[in-house]
Amino acid sequence: MNEKSCSFHSKEELRDGQGERLSAGYSPSYDKDKSVLAFRGIPISELKNHGILQALTTEANEWERASVNVWSQASSEQPGQLISFSEALQHFQTVDLSSFKKRIQPTIRRTGLAALRHYLFGPPKLHQRLREERDLVLTIAQCGLDSQDPVHGRVLQTIYKKLTGSKFDCALHGNHWEDLGFQGANPATDLRGAGFLALLHLLYLVMDSKTLPMAQEIFRLSRHHIQQFPFCLMSVNITHIAIQALREECLSRECNRQQKVIPVVNSFYAATFLHLAHVWRTQRKTISDSGFVLKELEVLAKKSPRRLLKTLELYLARVSKGQASLLGAQKCYGPEAPPFKDLTFTGESDLQSHSSEGVWLI
Numbered sequence: 001m002n003e004k005s006c007s008f009h010s011k012e013e014l015r016d017g018q019g020e021r022l023s024a025g026y027s028p029s030y031d032k033d034k035s036v037l038a039f040r041g042i043p044i045s046e047l048k049n050h051g052i053l054q055a056l057t058t059e060a061n062e063w064e065r066a067s068v069n070v071w072s073q074a075s076s077e078q079p080g081q082l083i084s085f086s087e088a089l090q091h092f093q094t095v096d097l098s099s100f101k102k103r104i105q106p107t108i109r110r111t112g113l114a115a116l117r118h119y120l121f122g123p124p125k126l127h128q129r130l131r132e133e134r135d136l137v138l139t140i141a142q143c144g145l146d147s148q149d150p151v152h153g154r155v156l157q158t159i160y161k162k163l164t165g166s167k168f169d170c171a172l173h174g175n176h177w178e179d180l181g182f183q184g185a186n187p188a189t190d191l192r193g194a195g196f197l198a199l200l201h202l203l204y205l206v207m208d209s210k211t212l213p214m215a216q217e218i219f220r221l222s223r224h225h226i227q228q229f230p231f232c233l234m235s236v237n238i239t240h241i242a243i244q245a246l247r248e249e250c251l252s253r254e255c256n257r258q259q260k261v262i263p264v265v266n267s268f269y270a271a272t273f274l275h276l277a278h279v280w281r282t283q284r285k286t287i288s289d290s291g292f293v294l295k296e297l298e299v300l301a302k303k304s305p306r307r308l309l310k311t312l313e314l315y316l317a318r319v320s321k322g323q324a325s326l327l328g329a330q331k332c333y334g335p336e337a338p339p340f341k342d343l344t345f346t347g348e349s350d351l352q353s354h355s356s357e358g359v360w361l362i
Helices: 032-039 044-049 085-094 112-121 128-140 150-164 197-207 212-222 231-247 252-258 262-282 287-303 305-320
Strands: 007-009 068-070
Touching: 085 128, 085 150, 085 197, 128 197, 128 231, 128 252, 128 262, 150 197, 150 212, 197 212, 197 231, 197 262, 212 231, 212 262, 212 305, 231 262, 231 287, 252 262, 252 305, 262 287, 262 305, 287 305
Parallel strands: none
Antiparallel strands: 007 068
């Protein structure tokens, strides 16, 4: 049985200075009662016509539509090989990214009192020998999904297989990507504001044996019959927060301490996603809360990156010993959630009242 031929559009580079803005995941304030009425019972496949799902797509310029390229067919009896994070990263280290690198702004430009305050009280500068690695991260965030690059296709296939448990290749263009929490049939259209770095972060999450159980738990939470959210769109927003934190030098102290940039950014992304999932579950958040949750998450992540990283470290240590579970008791979650696109959203008022003594796992 041969895989269906598929395609997706090549995309233009992201606009220069895109990181200056806050993620468009931060939606305007919604009146609680109105949001409940507006989104109760709306299938996720129709949410793209409403403001709440667009609000989860990070703000940037519109991708210019280009010609469609067709991916080569592959036999489902001989599925493509999974790709590791290190292999995918090596690909970007060896290809010519000069046109993308010219567009990055490694740090936030500050003037006047803001510059003085940052100089006196802000985080330390990133060590000179680490700046090339930082620039690589920011350059990858400028790259779109290339329809002619087989490595890009392998990254998508690996993410799909690890999250769904499938052993066979899937079409790289189709409604099954909505089941993973992309906005439509073409994952490329949801990378605005984070570029291919968003997919590398997802790849890191599912290919690291320590974080894979966490990724699978968050994915199950995203398919909860009441608390569901678009998993991959949320991940893209968190990657955008990581980009902002790196450019604002919030991660410089930790990068200097570890003498690395990419592992720190990866861990920061995972720790931020973990924190969001914990808040989402324990405080009974729904999709109508996403803008507020993401806004608070960015403030916390930039202010206390070391605390987030320590929480992730402790959590993973406990998970490895079978002592921690993000979702807690599983009785509220069926063994298999229904297809994501067939689910409906329920307003927060339909949830049982629940209070949480803080938002930290540990």
